[in-house]
Amino acid sequence: xxxxxxxxxxxxxxxxxxxxxxxxxxxxxxxxxxxxxxxxxxxxxxxxxxxxxxxxxxxxxxxxxxxxxxxxxxxxxxxxxxxxxxxxxxxxxxxxxxxxxxxxxxxxxxxxxxxxxxxxxxxxxxxxxxxxxxx
Numbered sequence: 001x002x003x004x005x006x007x008x009x010x011x012x013x014x015x016x017x018x019x020x021x022x023x024x025x026x027x028x029x030x031x032x033x034x035x036x037x038x039x040x041x042x043x044x045x046x047x048x049x050x051x052x053x054x055x056x057x058x059x060x061x062x063x064x065x066x067x068x069x070x071x072x073x074x075x076x077x078x079x080x081x082x083x084x085x086x087x088x089x090x091x092x093x094x095x096x097x098x099x100x101x102x103x104x105x106x107x108x109x110x111x112x113x114x115x116x117x118x119x120x121x122x123x124x125x126x127x128x129x130x131x132x133x134x135x
Contacts, residue, residue, distance in 0.1 A: 006053070006054065006104075007051075007052065007053055007054040007055040007056060007057075008055060008056060008057060008058045008059075008082070008083040009052040009053075009055065009058060009059050009064075009081065009082040009083050010052070010053055010054070011081040011082075012052055012059075012064065012067075012078055012081035012082035012083075013049070013050075013052035013053040014053075015073060015077075015078070015081055016030075016049065016052065016067050016071060016073070019071040019072070019073060020071065023071065027046065027049065027050075028046075030049070030070065030071075031043075031044075031046045031049070033070050034066055034067070034070055037066065037069065037070055038066065042062075044063045044066060044067075048063060049067070052082070058082060058083040058084055059082055059083075059084075061079070061084055064078050064079055064082045064084060065078070095117060096114065096117055099113050099114060099117070100114075
Protein backbone atom coordinates (compact mmCIF):
# COMPACT_ATOMS: atom_id res chain seq x y z
CA UNK A 1 0.00 0.00 0.00
CA UNK A 2 1.36 3.40 -0.97
CA UNK A 3 1.01 6.12 1.67
CA UNK A 4 2.26 9.69 1.14
CA UNK A 5 4.52 8.46 -1.68
CA UNK A 6 6.09 5.93 0.66
CA UNK A 7 6.32 2.41 -0.62
CA UNK A 8 5.58 -0.84 1.19
CA UNK A 9 9.25 -1.15 2.23
CA UNK A 10 9.80 2.54 2.98
CA UNK A 11 10.71 1.85 6.62
CA UNK A 12 13.27 -0.71 5.51
CA UNK A 13 14.70 1.65 2.88
CA UNK A 14 15.04 4.33 5.55
CA UNK A 15 16.81 1.91 7.93
CA UNK A 16 19.16 0.83 5.11
CA UNK A 17 19.96 4.45 4.26
CA UNK A 18 20.54 5.37 7.90
CA UNK A 19 22.78 2.36 8.52
CA UNK A 20 24.66 2.92 5.26
CA UNK A 21 25.34 6.51 6.26
CA UNK A 22 26.29 5.53 9.83
CA UNK A 23 28.86 3.10 8.42
CA UNK A 24 30.23 5.79 6.09
CA UNK A 25 29.30 3.85 2.96
CA UNK A 26 28.34 5.35 -0.36
CA UNK A 27 25.61 3.69 -2.38
CA UNK A 28 28.32 2.27 -4.62
CA UNK A 29 30.22 0.93 -1.58
CA UNK A 30 27.07 -0.83 -0.40
CA UNK A 31 26.43 -2.32 -3.81
CA UNK A 32 30.05 -3.55 -4.00
CA UNK A 33 29.68 -5.19 -0.58
CA UNK A 34 26.47 -6.87 -1.73
CA UNK A 35 28.26 -8.07 -4.85
CA UNK A 36 31.17 -9.46 -2.81
CA UNK A 37 28.85 -11.25 -0.38
CA UNK A 38 26.82 -12.74 -3.23
CA UNK A 39 29.87 -14.35 -4.80
CA UNK A 40 28.59 -16.17 -7.86
CA UNK A 41 24.97 -15.64 -6.81
CA UNK A 42 22.67 -12.88 -8.00
CA UNK A 43 23.37 -9.33 -6.85
CA UNK A 44 20.47 -6.89 -6.52
CA UNK A 45 20.54 -4.16 -9.14
CA UNK A 46 21.74 -0.82 -7.77
CA UNK A 47 18.35 0.70 -8.52
CA UNK A 48 16.65 -1.96 -6.39
CA UNK A 49 17.76 -0.28 -3.18
CA UNK A 50 16.38 3.11 -4.20
CA UNK A 51 13.18 1.47 -5.43
CA UNK A 52 12.49 0.26 -1.87
CA UNK A 53 11.57 3.86 -1.03
CA UNK A 54 8.43 4.06 -3.17
CA UNK A 55 7.63 0.65 -4.66
CA UNK A 56 4.06 -0.52 -4.17
CA UNK A 57 5.26 -4.13 -3.99
CA UNK A 58 7.13 -5.82 -1.18
CA UNK A 59 10.73 -6.68 -2.12
CA UNK A 60 11.96 -10.21 -2.59
CA UNK A 61 13.07 -11.83 0.68
CA UNK A 62 16.56 -12.56 -0.72
CA UNK A 63 17.10 -8.83 -1.32
CA UNK A 64 15.93 -7.92 2.17
CA UNK A 65 18.16 -10.60 3.70
CA UNK A 66 21.18 -9.58 1.62
CA UNK A 67 20.86 -5.93 2.64
CA UNK A 68 20.15 -6.77 6.28
CA UNK A 69 23.09 -9.17 6.52
CA UNK A 70 25.46 -6.76 4.79
CA UNK A 71 24.54 -3.85 7.06
CA UNK A 72 24.04 -5.82 10.28
CA UNK A 73 20.29 -5.23 10.51
CA UNK A 74 18.33 -7.97 12.28
CA UNK A 75 16.65 -10.14 9.62
CA UNK A 76 13.28 -10.37 11.37
CA UNK A 77 13.16 -6.62 11.92
CA UNK A 78 14.20 -6.11 8.28
CA UNK A 79 11.42 -8.45 7.09
CA UNK A 80 8.88 -6.56 9.18
CA UNK A 81 10.04 -3.15 7.94
CA UNK A 82 10.03 -4.41 4.34
CA UNK A 83 6.43 -5.57 4.58
CA UNK A 84 7.29 -9.27 4.49
CA UNK A 85 6.25 -10.09 8.05
CA UNK A 86 3.39 -8.71 10.09
CA UNK A 87 4.17 -6.37 12.92
CA UNK A 88 3.73 -7.91 16.34
CA UNK A 89 0.60 -6.61 18.02
CA UNK A 90 1.20 -4.64 21.17
CA UNK A 91 -0.91 -5.77 24.12
CA UNK A 92 -3.50 -3.19 25.10
CA UNK A 93 -3.09 -1.14 21.91
CA UNK A 94 -6.25 -0.80 19.87
CA UNK A 95 -6.42 -0.01 16.18
CA UNK A 96 -8.12 3.24 17.10
CA UNK A 97 -5.34 4.32 19.49
CA UNK A 98 -2.65 3.29 16.99
CA UNK A 99 -4.27 5.45 14.29
CA UNK A 100 -4.67 8.38 16.67
CA UNK A 101 -1.01 8.14 17.77
CA UNK A 102 0.37 7.61 14.26
CA UNK A 103 2.61 10.18 12.64
CA UNK A 104 2.22 8.50 9.25
CA UNK A 105 -1.22 9.96 8.52
CA UNK A 106 -2.57 13.48 8.15
CA UNK A 107 -5.44 14.67 10.34
CA UNK A 108 -7.90 14.10 7.48
CA UNK A 109 -6.56 10.61 6.79
CA UNK A 110 -6.85 9.72 10.47
CA UNK A 111 -10.43 10.96 10.51
CA UNK A 112 -11.27 8.88 7.43
CA UNK A 113 -9.71 5.77 8.98
CA UNK A 114 -11.51 6.31 12.28
CA UNK A 115 -14.81 6.80 10.44
CA UNK A 116 -14.19 3.49 8.67
CA UNK A 117 -13.40 1.79 12.01
CA UNK A 118 -16.65 3.21 13.43
CA UNK A 119 -18.59 1.72 10.49
CA UNK A 120 -17.00 -1.69 11.03
CA UNK A 121 -17.71 -1.56 14.76
CA UNK A 122 -21.34 -0.55 14.13
CA UNK A 123 -21.74 -3.43 11.69
CA UNK A 124 -20.31 -5.82 14.26
CA UNK A 125 -22.36 -4.27 17.05
CA UNK A 126 -19.24 -3.25 18.93
CA UNK A 127 -19.41 0.52 18.78
CA UNK A 128 -17.87 2.59 21.56
CA UNK A 129 -21.31 3.06 23.06
CA UNK A 130 -21.96 -0.68 23.03
CA UNK A 131 -18.57 -1.39 24.59
CA UNK A 132 -19.13 1.30 27.24
CA UNK A 133 -22.57 -0.11 28.12
CA UNK A 134 -21.15 -3.59 28.55
CA UNK A 135 -18.29 -2.42 30.77
